[in-house]
Amino acid sequence: MEEVKTMADMAANGQKPDVLFWVGCAGSFDQRAQKVTRSFVKILNHLGIKFAVLGKEESCTGDPAKRAGNEFVFQMLALQNIEVMNAYGVQEIVTTCPHCFNILRNEYPALGGKYKVKHHTQFLQDMIDQGKIKMTEGGSFKGKTITYHDSCYLGRANEVYEAPRKVLEQLDADLVEMKSHKARGLCCGAGGAQMFKEEEHGTMRINDARTAEALDTNANIVATGCPFCSTMISDGVKGKDRQATVKVFDIAELLAAGQGLETI
Amino acid sequence: MATVISSICFLVFVGVAIFFAYRGFHGVYRNIMLGRSEDFSDNKSERFKTMMLVAFGQKKMFKRPVAALLHFVIYSSFIITQIELIEIFIDGIFGTHRFIYHAWENIPALRALYVFAISFIEILSVLTFAVTVAFLWRRDMLRLPRFNKPEMKGWPNLDAHLILVFEMILITCIFMMNSFDMAANGGKYGFWISGYIAHGWRGMDEGLMEIFEKIGWWGHLAMVMVFLVYLSYSKHLHIVLAFFNTYYSRLTPKGYIANMPAVTREVKLMLDPNAQVEPGPADGSMPKFGAKDIFDLSWKNLLDAYTCTECGRCTAQCPANLTGKKLSPRKIMMDVRDRMEEVGGIMDAHKGVWQDDGKTLIENGYISVEELRACTTCNACVEECPVNISPLDIIMQLRRSLIMEDSNSPNEWNGMFANLENNAAPWQYSQQDRLNWVKE
Numbered sequence A: 001m002e003e004v005k006t007m008a009d010m011a012a013n014g015q016k017p018d019v020l021f022w023v024g025c026a027g028s029f030d031q032r033a034q035k036v037t038r039s040f041v042k043i044l045n046h047l048g049i050k051f052a053v054l055g056k057e058e059s060c061t062g063d064p065a066k067r068a069g070n071e072f073v074f075q076m077l078a079l080q081n082i083e084v085m086n087a088y089g090v091q092e093i094v095t096t097c098p099h100c101f102n103i104l105r106n107e108y109p110a111l112g113g114k115y116k117v118k119h120h121t122q123f124l125q126d127m128i129d130q131g132k133i134k135m136t137e138g139g140s141f142k143g144k145t146i147t148y149h150d151s152c153y154l155g156r157a158n159e160v161y162e163a164p165r166k167v168l169e170q171l172d173a174d175l176v177e178m179k180s181h182k183a184r185g186l187c188c189g190a191g192g193a194q195m196f197k198e199e200e201h202g203t204m205r206i207n208d209a210r211t212a213e214a215l216d217t218n219a220n221i222v223a224t225g226c227p228f229c230s231t232m233i234s235d236g237v238k239g240k241d242r243q244a245t246v247k248v249f250d251i252a253e254l255l256a257a258g259q260g261l262e263t264i
Numbered sequence B: 001m002a003t004v005i006s007s008i009c010f011l012v013f014v015g016v017a018i019f020f021a022y023r024g025f026h027g028v029y030r031n032i033m034l035g036r037s038e039d040f041s042d043n044k045s046e047r048f049k050t051m052m053l054v055a056f057g058q059k060k061m062f063k064r065p066v067a068a069l070l071h072f073v074i075y076s077s078f079i080i081t082q083i084e085l086i087e088i089f090i091d092g093i094f095g096t097h098r099f100i101y102h103a104w105e106n107i108p109a110l111r112a113l114y115v116f117a118i119s120f121i122e123i124l125s126v127l128t129f130a131v132t133v134a135f136l137w138r139r140d141m142l143r144l145p146r147f148n149k150p151e152m153k154g155w156p157n158l159d160a161h162l163i164l165v166f167e168m169i170l171i172t173c174i175f176m177m178n179s180f181d182m183a184a185n186g187g188k189y190g191f192w193i194s195g196y197i198a199h200g201w202r203g204m205d206e207g208l209m210e211i212f213e214k215i216g217w218w219g220h221l222a223m224v225m226v227f228l229v230y231l232s233y234s235k236h237l238h239i240v241l242a243f244f245n246t247y248y249s250r251l252t253p254k255g256y257i258a259n260m261p262a263v264t265r266e267v268k269l270m271l272d273p274n275a276q277v278e279p280g281p282a283d284g285s286m287p288k289f290g291a292k293d294i295f296d297l298s299w300k301n302l303l304d305a306y307t308c309t310e311c312g313r314c315t316a317q318c319p320a321n322l323t324g325k326k327l328s329p330r331k332i333m334m335d336v337r338d339r340m341e342e343v344g345g346i347m348d349a350h351k352g353v354w355q356d357d358g359k360t361l362i363e364n365g366y367i368s369v370e371e372l373r374a375c376t377t378c379n380a381c382v383e384e385c386p387v388n389i390s391p392l393d394i395i396m397q398l399r400r401s402l403i404m405e406d407s408n409s410p411n412e413w414n415g416m417f418a419n420l421e422n423n424a425a426p427w428q429y430s431q432q433d434r435l436n437w438v439k440e
């Protein structure tokens, strides 16, 4: 079990972390995303980062409510979260979810929650730039092909295209791009609270369309930076019965494996 | 006498055209101002830069290089051809003939400049004619999918064709004017392209040549005026509004969806009845949550709708549309514009006063709930739009009214909202279990 402190633990000891790790609902409850949360914590501990989580004091950021059109529920949650974080004097946040990242970065400030927010791939890029994470030449990814799926809320929404690719470059694998990528990246179908309802009537599912593009690259690994994208594309891969040869991993899992912190 | 009559004809003709054009533009302005206020007065220098890059410099067009190049030909020729209008106006008002040419005839440098300018316009016109043919080909022969979606049936399709046909007539008139003028005057101007065409008129009666030259001249003027009046009824309006719309671009990250201050007030009072909040509307009325009709959208949303050129780049990248859903971001913009026209029509019929027609922008043959539901808020449409329109901003406001005003929400979403309220997660997990992931 990894060492994880909560903000409350730290405050009780008169301590303050350098950064708050915002786990998010998927990262807390979704089995697949929980694994990503643990991988990222392994990296944080490995790097000796002084971090904490909110644990039971964390509420959903309100993103699915807001994007569905329910501003009331969103603001209720946001104001609660802001109260909690401001009480702890939180200044920096890192999160493994682009939806949390976007809403904390862009929509919390006007409600009184002003923090420096990073997506975990940006955080990891910083670590690489500072030389704290080094390339693993000839590691377990040598000879593998990885394609990265841009999540809408990291990519177009906040124009973070390079950080995730930079992190993947540390793995010494071959990186290939899908037909639509970066600013033109195709949505996985989960955003705008679609994750929480059936799709409208159409000719195919959005995640199947995106998965087809990923499979067209012949990559062995589809890398993501979003728990919802991971679910959507994993479902797509299973739908095509390709799960034995094509794996979907979050960048945190890939990096943790690349650094020898875990095996995948 | 003949010159006086022709001058009067010119002034009357241009005057009438400008009157109708003004009426059209005024209507567009009035309709845009039906929207609620939204502040875009900040960052003037960045706004100006965005306008220069995106509208003037066509930056976003170049994501599709071939289309961009073709469009750039038409665009630059459109701007440069206007130089010719200076002389047309002088000649029209004073009954002169190629006033500038004759004023500069004996000054070699200026004369050369004149010949160069007109010849350059001729070259651009030939290119533009070719592009117009290519554009018609692309629409009707290649049948590019983005031009053949359901929302393009009827008027939008006719509109697109009319613009291209007007353009072709205009160019034909330019060459009629120049080539017959060249032929009638022994080629003394030396225009590069009409000089070749003039060979074809050799041996024709000179009086007839002058008549054809006049037809070309008036035809050219007439087409410019037709465009001027037609603009405000057509998607072609983008040639004017693109500049305004890009100046008033949303400069925030695309992922940002503004919070609603009215909701902040209510929620703060709910969490703490003694909270310090901004005062509500002075008349004590309940604030509206989200948008149902054009009046509830902001003027910028409405400007967006009038700026839309119906190119369908947004729809071609929309994940919902790509997978066969009804949602098409272009249709959202077209519906908003159509509704504005409908509202404007009712106002015109009632001395400028709005009479409630019992309709809104949602359903009523406009935007359906099904379309609104299908959006993933992925911002692909916003990213693609060459003139910085945001269909998503409108979709979000309409969604809000569905949920918050009408409680019109799919059951799964109701469950999600309930979970969020009860246990602060979209799923039914207890907040107490938020740390369970630590144990493997």
Ligand code: SF4
Pocket (backbone or CB within 6 Å): B314, B317, B318, B319, B320, B321, B327, B328, B329, B374, B375, B376, B377, B378, B379, B380, B381, B382, B391, B392, B395
């Ligand atoms: S934001 Fe909505 S309308 Fe725009 S492209 Fe994405 S799904 Fe389509």
Ligand code: SF4
Pocket (backbone or CB within 6 Å): B307, B308, B309, B310, B311, B312, B313, B314, B315, B329, B330, B333, B384, B385, B386, B387, B388, B389, B391
């Ligand atoms: S919204 Fe923009 S991209 Fe979409 S049709 Fe209109 S102009 Fe084209």
